[in-house]
Amino acid sequence: MSNSLPFHYQVAIRRLIRFAAIGTAVGLLLGITSTEFHKSVRIGPVAQPVQDGRVRLELPAETRTAAGLSLQLSHGHAILLTGVLPLVFALSLFLVWRLGGRELTSGRVRVFFWPYVLGASGSIVLLVYRGLATFLTVRGGNYDVAAVDAGLFGGNHALRAATYGITHTLMALGALTLLFSLFSAAGQIGRAEAAEG
Numbered sequence: 001m002s003n004s005l006p007f008h009y010q011v012a013i014r015r016l017i018r019f020a021a022i023g024t025a026v027g028l029l030l031g032i033t034s035t036e037f038h039k040s041v042r043i044g045p046v047a048q049p050v051q052d053g054r055v056r057l058e059l060p061a062e063t064r065t066a067a068g069l070s071l072q073l074s075h076g077h078a079i080l081l082t083g084v085l086p087l088v089f090a091l092s093l094f095l096v097w098r099l100g101g102r103e104l105t106s107g108r109v110r111v112f113f114w115p116y117v118l119g120a121s122g123s124i125v126l127l128v129y130r131g132l133a134t135f136l137t138v139r140g141g142n143y144d145v146a147a148v149d150a151g152l153f154g155g156n157h158a159l160r161a162a163t164y165g166i167t168h169t170l171m172a173l174g175a176l177t178l179l180f181s182l183f184s185a186a187g188q189i190g191r192a193e194a195a196e197g
Contacts, residue, residue, distance in 0.1 A: 008106035009093055012113055016090035019117055023082025023124075030128065031075035037135050038068055047143035057139050066145040067138040071131030074124060081120040081171070089116075089175075092182055101185040108181050116174025122167030 005013075042050075044058030059067065089112075097103060130152060137148045153160040 005094070005097065006103055006106075008109050009097060009104075012109045013090045013093060015113065015117075016086040016093075020083050020086040020090070023078055023086065023120075024084075026124070027075055027078030027080075027083055030071070030078055034068065034071045034075055034131075037071060037139075038064075040139070041068075049141065059138070059143065063138070063143060063145060067135050068131070070127050071135055074127035074131050077127055078124045082124060085120075085175070086116075089178055092178075096182050096185050096189070099186075099189045100191075101182075102188045104181050104185055108177070112174050112178035112181065114174070115170040116178070119167050119169070119171025119174060122163075123171055126164060126167060 039054055041057045041059055041064055042052075042055050043061045043064055044050075045060065047057075047059050047063060049056065050058050093104070093109075130149070133152055134145060134148050138145060142148055153163065
């Protein structure tokens with residue numbers, strides 16, 4: 001086995017690390033954004049606008065939770081899907097190759113990378129869109145969270161389903177392509193040494 005990491009591995013690992021750096025930064029910024037939005041809303045018995053320092057709105061607990069849920073979820077999802085998992089993928093590619101696993105082709109690495117990146121990025125964009133649209137609409141005076149949610153994507157349920165379906169399918173296909181490829185490649189680890197012994 002050559003000690004030089006294949007070029008297509010180097011490219012993939014570089015891209016994954018950069019994607020993870022951007023994704024983690026976006027996730028942290030989404031956390032700050034979510035916290036700031038929630039500081040402007042306090043829990044109260046009825047939905048109503050208020051002026052009390054930074055607080056601009058009073059909502060019942062369940063409405064406040066429903067209005068901010070997608071924005072809160074976007075923080076953790078961004079860190080996991082576009083930060084942690086790409087780093088794990090990069091490390092896995094390196095370790096399986098370094099330990100003597102079968103080398104993945106450049107085509108297989110591309111087939112994993114682009115669908116995953118597009119799907120994961122799209123999923124985060126959808127969460128942010130839903131979170132910001134819901135929270136800002138509620139802060140604007142429309143306290144019916146279910147109606148606000150139903151009105152997203154211009155009220156077009158087919159567009160909404162297609163958008164979510166495409167992004168999540170791309171992400172899953174990309175991740176599963178890499179995971180199955182790594183599983184297969186890892187089967188070669190230790191076999192050459194065992195055959196020589």
